[in-house]
Amino acid sequence: MLSEKSLAAIAHERTKYPAEQARSALLAALRIAQEEQGYLSEALMAYVADLLGLPAIHAYEVATFYTMYDLRPVGRHKLCVCGSVSCFLNGSDAVIKHLSERLGIGLGETTADGLFTLQEVECLGACKDAPMMQVGDHYHENLTPESLDVLLAKLRGGSDDVR
Amino acid sequence: MPHIEIDGQAIEVVAGTTVMEAAESLGIYIPFFCYHPKLSVAANCRMCLVDVEKAPKPLPACATPVADGMKVATASRKAKMAQQGVLEFLLINHPLDCPICDQGGECPLQDITMGFANPHSHYTEEKRVVEDKDIGPLIATEMTRCIQCTRCIRFGQEIGGIMELGATGRGEDMAIGTYVAKAVQSELSGNMIDLCPVGALTSKPFRYKARSWELKHTPGLCPHCSTGCNTDMQSLGREVLRVLPRANQAVNEDWICDKGRYAYTALQAEDRVTQPLLRVDGGWREVSWAEALDAALSGLERVVAQHGAERLAGLISAQSSNEELFLFQALLRGLGSPHVDHRLRQQDFRADAAMPVYPALNMALEDLEREPVVLLCHAFPRQQQPLTNHRLRKSVLQGGTVIALDSQRQDFNYPVLQLVADAGADLALYEALCSQLSGAVEKSATAGLAHVASVLLAADNPLILIGSALLHHPQAAAMIAQIERLAELAGGRVGWLAQEANSAGAWLSGCVPHRLPGGHTAPATGLPTDALWDAGMRGFILLGIEPGVDAMRGTAALAALQKAEFVLSIAQFAGEAQQYADVILPMAAFAEGSGSFINNEGRLQSFRAAVKTPGEARPAWKILRVLGDALKLPRFQFNELSEVTAAWQQEIGEYALDVPPFHAFPALEQDSVPMSGDGLCRLGDWSIYQGDPLVRRAAPLARPAVAKMHPDQAKGLNLRGDTVEISSHSGKISLPLVLDARIPMGAVWVPMGYGETAVLGAIYAPCTVTMATPSAATANA
Numbered sequence A: 001m002l003s004e005k006s007l008a009a010i011a012h013e014r015t016k017y018p019a020e021q022a023r024s025a026l027l028a029a030l031r032i033a034q035e036e037q038g039y040l041s042e043a044l045m046a047y048v049a050d051l052l053g054l055p056a057i058h059a060y061e062v063a064t065f066y067t068m069y070d071l072r073p074v075g076r077h078k079l080c081v082c083g084s085v086s087c088f089l090n091g092s093d094a095v096i097k098h099l100s101e102r103l104g105i106g107l108g109e110t111t112a113d114g115l116f117t118l119q120e121v122e123c124l125g126a127c128k129d130a131p132m133m134q135v136g137d138h139y140h141e142n143l144t145p146e147s148l149d150v151l152l153a154k155l156r157g158g159s160d161d162v163r
Numbered sequence B: 001m002p003h004i005e006i007d008g009q010a011i012e013v014v015a016g017t018t019v020m021e022a023a024e025s026l027g028i029y030i031p032f033f034c035y036h037p038k039l040s041v042a043a044n045c046r047m048c049l050v051d052v053e054k055a056p057k058p059l060p061a062c063a064t065p066v067a068d069g070m071k072v073a074t075a076s077r078k079a080k081m082a083q084q085g086v087l088e089f090l091l092i093n094h095p096l097d098c099p100i101c102d103q104g105g106e107c108p109l110q111d112i113t114m115g116f117a118n119p120h121s122h123y124t125e126e127k128r129v130v131e132d133k134d135i136g137p138l139i140a141t142e143m144t145r146c147i148q149c150t151r152c153i154r155f156g157q158e159i160g161g162i163m164e165l166g167a168t169g170r171g172e173d174m175a176i177g178t179y180v181a182k183a184v185q186s187e188l189s190g191n192m193i194d195l196c197p198v199g200a201l202t203s204k205p206f207r208y209k210a211r212s213w214e215l216k217h218t219p220g221l222c223p224h225c226s227t228g229c230n231t232d233m234q235s236l237g238r239e240v241l242r243v244l245p246r247a248n249q250a251v252n253e254d255w256i257c258d259k260g261r262y263a264y265t266a267l268q269a270e271d272r273v274t275q276p277l278l279r280v281d282g283g284w285r286e287v288s289w290a291e292a293l294d295a296a297l298s299g300l301e302r303v304v305a306q307h308g309a310e311r312l313a314g315l316i317s318a319q320s321s322n323e324e325l326f327l328f329q330a331l332l333r334g335l336g337s338p339h340v341d342h343r344l345r346q347q348d349f350r351a352d353a354a355m356p357v358y359p360a361l362n363m364a365l366e367d368l369e370r371e372p373v374v375l376l377c378h379a380f381p382r383q384q385q386p387l388t389n390h391r392l393r394k395s396v397l398q399g400g401t402v403i404a405l406d407s408q409r410q411d412f413n414y415p416v417l418q419l420v421a422d423a424g425a426d427l428a429l430y431e432a433l434c435s436q437l438s439g440a441v442e443k444s445a446t447a448g449l450a451h452v453a454s455v456l457l458a459a460d461n462p463l464i465l466i467g468s469a470l471l472h473h474p475q476a477a478a479m480i481a482q483i484e485r486l487a488e489l490a491g492g493r494v495g496w497l498a499q500e501a502n503s504a505g506a507w508l509s510g511c512v513p514h515r516l517p518g519g520h521t522a523p524a525t526g527l528p529t530d531a532l533w534d535a536g537m538r539g540f541i542l543l544g545i546e547p548g549v550d551a552m553r554g555t556a557a558l559a560a561l562q563k564a565e566f567v568l569s570i571a572q573f574a575g576e577a578q579q580y581a582d583v584i585l586p587m588a589a590f591a592e593g594s595g596s597f598i599n600n601e602g603r604l605q606s607f608r609a610a611v612k613t614p615g616e617a618r619p620a621w622k623i624l625r626v627l628g629d630a631l632k633l634p635r636f637q638f639n640e641l642s643e644v645t646a647a648w649q650q651e652i653g654e655y656a657l658d659v660p661p662f663h664a665f666p667a668l669e670q671d672s673v674p675m676s677g678d679g680l681c682r683l684g685d686w687s688i689y690q691g692d693p694l695v696r697r698a699a700p701l702a703r704p705a706v707a708k709m710h711p712d713q714a715k716g717l718n719l720r721g722d723t724v725e726i727s728s729h730s731g732k733i734s735l736p737l738v739l740d741a742r743i744p745m746g747a748v749w750v751p752m753g754y755g756e757t758a759v760l761g762a763i764y765a766p767c768t769v770t771m772a773t774p775s776a777a778t779a780n781a
Helices: A005-017 A022-037 A044-053 A056-065 A085-089 A093-105 A145-156 B019-026 B077-092 B108-116 B153-159 B190-196 B258-266 B288-308 B321-336 B386-397 B426-438 B449-458 B468-473 B476-490 B503-508 B554-565 B620-631 B640-653 B711-716 B755-760 B774-780
Strands: A077-082 A116-121 A134-137 A138-140 B003-008 B009-012 B049-051 B071-072 B139-141 B166-167 B173-177 B201-203 B216-221 B230-236 B239-245 B276-278 B281-287 B312-316 B340-342 B373-377 B399-404 B417-419 B464-465 B491-496 B539-543 B566-571 B581-585 B594-600 B604-607 B680-683 B707-709 B723-728 B732-739 B748-749 B766-771
Touching: A005 A044, A022 A056, A022 B201, A022 B321, A022 B755, A044 A056, A044 B288, A056 B108, A077 B680, A085 A093, A085 A138, A085 B288, A085 B755, A093 A116, A093 B312, B003 B019, B009 B019, B009 B108, B049 B077, B077 B108, B077 B449, B108 B139, B139 B680, B190 B201, B190 B239, B216 B604, B230 B707, B239 B258, B281 B723, B288 B312, B288 B539, B288 B581, B312 B321, B321 B340, B321 B503, B321 B539, B321 B594, B321 B620, B373 B476, B399 B426, B399 B449, B417 B426, B417 B449, B426 B476, B476 B491, B476 B604, B503 B554, B554 B755, B594 B640, B620 B640, B707 B711, B711 B732, B723 B755, B732 B755
Parallel strands: A077 A116, B003 B071, B312 B340, B312 B539, B373 B399, B373 B464, B399 B417, B464 B491, B539 B566, B566 B581, B680 B748, B707 B732
Antiparallel strands: A077 A134, A134 A138, B003 B009, B049 B071, B139 B201, B166 B173, B216 B230, B230 B239, B276 B281, B276 B581, B594 B604, B680 B766, B707 B748, B723 B732, B723 B766
16 A cells, blocks of 8 residues: 555654554654655555554544644645634634635635645644744745735745745 | 541552542542543543642642642642533533433533532533444444543453544544444443443433433343343333443453343343243134143143153253252153253263363452463353453453464454364364373474463463353364363363353253252253254253254254144243244243342352233243142242242252362263365354344344355355355355455354354354355345
8 A cells, every 4th residue: 555665664663662652653654654645545544553553543543633644635735724822813814714715715625726725723833923824844924915825826836845 | 658638537548549549448529530440540531630739730639649748638729620620611512411311310420510510601602513423223422422531442442452432633623433433343332331421422222211310220130141240220110221230340340241231122022922822723822821831731741641751851041040940950850851951052962971060160250360371262252251251351461371272263352372273173173282282293283283382381270261162062072071181281270161141050950961950960861952853852841942043953953843742932032932832931031030140150149020020921930830839749839939049059059169170081982073075164153142032132232144254265166246155964045255364264154043044053064155046145135
């Protein structure tokens, strides 16, 4: 189900923890599996759990807890808007509403062209520049409707690495 | 040892004790939801927060170990505020549906809210709603009521031994669910209902049947296996509505299995007999007791007068009470018949003389959990004795080793070293292990065998347990002889896992053809069950059994019963008896009668009726007494059950809890080889929910019969599709095929205890499997 490279990476993660602590390697193993396949299907979660000798429910529990794991296929750009307390008080709802209007999708949905997925996530630790969101590996902070429009235009323009 | 003070009361406790445990021993109540003495500490409900001196914040009593000099206040202003705060948060999302909730009236959340909550809530927003799940026919779910205490999850992992329930999602979205809505498969799943502190998990068959405070509680005993679990039978009027565990730490701890919990649902089965029935001109007529007894007596007397008492046989269920078993054998022997038996599932009786006085575990159930090395011989207690199995599981979790020898790989809920015999060659497996232990072979054929032998030899006095399924084998006697040798070679001791709730009582009360009450040798040895079917019997008395599915050769049993001139069936259900009986006398079923059982340990436990018998049904002991009295047999003049118990006790005398596991073996004749000719070896056993007339009729427990086969075997036979036809020398059936790598090559597994599988006859006999022809498949459907 996974490539040799991913299997080797998971095996390496497993060696970092004591023999009876297979559960500790689950976070990394699920991340590696998701990086290869794009999202975690039920079959993939069960497969990863089995690799580590764990009941499938353990993988399912972890994958549903963290917003970083995707249980359904997602778009090329995942817009992860923080909705925790600092961002909420600084207008994260308005950010979500703006993105939702511009893209024509609701939370957890993906645009028809497969370009964007909109998500609300838990605190990403950038409270001082709230409201913020994560796209790819980058944080975008002090969001305003204008800065959001600029960012969307860049992403639509084909750029993956927008700062 | 640390000295602490709780609410001003001083106590000295063992280091490592938690504040919760210390408070409990002082009789101080601290409210809690997630804490349970039999489960790991999760400390996630926060209800047990207490005020500890010098601690800046309130601490959870269940997870706080005591320290010397600790001063705890459970009802200070700080503790009360913490408790009120926790409850306010828990109630934010809990629905106010107590009036329609089955948990209402026995709900810790309700009780603790009444006792500890602030009557006002700050919360005015919407409550959350959790999507409900269907987790099978036993447990009803209302997940919106869940407070995420995770008791059910911890039960699954720590007691059930399988991870079925888990917590998915996060924060407000957290919900308890099974992975991909998979049905809850554990044989102990019903205990999660008892553990749930709210109405999220409730009993599905009990749903909306009654309020808990209306129910009458009667202490009872589970009649479904030899563990002898204590139960709390809860009834309303004449109906048993619920069976729950009654805590007895020496027997069943706080649990019962699903078989014991849900079998009561069959009490009102369609074919329940509540009026004596008489066969008249090929039809059935409901008659008075006087008329039915007249017919029964004249039928019995006619058989004895015309053919002699040796043409009359009596078979009784080992779920009968000691009193019933005692009277039953007295009735048969009083009439002059030596043929009394309760062992319907056995095929090989050559070791009868060597059998112990009764099948005794020879140790306390509690001590099983401390056994370092246990060898199971054709025993799968997870299915046969679920709560005895739980003790073994605990021993393995504490580092013990359990080894199992069997005819197939079994689905244990703990790690077990399993050795599987080649299809049908079960005896050879025991012989091979003996040779290995005696050092007769340099190098073993398999690494597994050598490893098992080395574990047994290294162990100090390992425990060898003979399973109830071993006796179903056609070479059981030779296997028992090998086990005796094995015990000697390994320097171990032997115990028996008894099958039925009162197998021990059946042996002790003389319901075997070669022994009288107390285990004394019978002056005339009768025939064992399986031999009766071919012995031209003219009359039968049956009590609480359905030989068509309860006997090893069901079809042969039915034929013999139909050929007999007179059959008296004392039964709870008429379904099968109507095929062959002449008189059916309705008897009390589970929860309707009183008496006593002896469990696997030799523990004598008594029970009394929870509800009245329906209609004209009567307790079996009363029916036997009337029959014996009317037949003018000596010693049948009893008025009260206690008089029967006293007579039984006097007759069997004191019995030992530890009995020699074997008596001297008779010389065994050359073994007949069970597998002969072509074909597959038919494996199988009575499925967990098919083992007796009551549980077979329990609709929530019903599971359809399937055949199982190793995937490679199915491929080798070119079996495609999901229905196959299985034929033995005595008949053929069509069943869905399930591929299962636990079944050895050369074998097909077909369960016993189902009407449709009985035509195949005995297990371990050869049979062939082919693709079902479309017409056969439709006929079966």
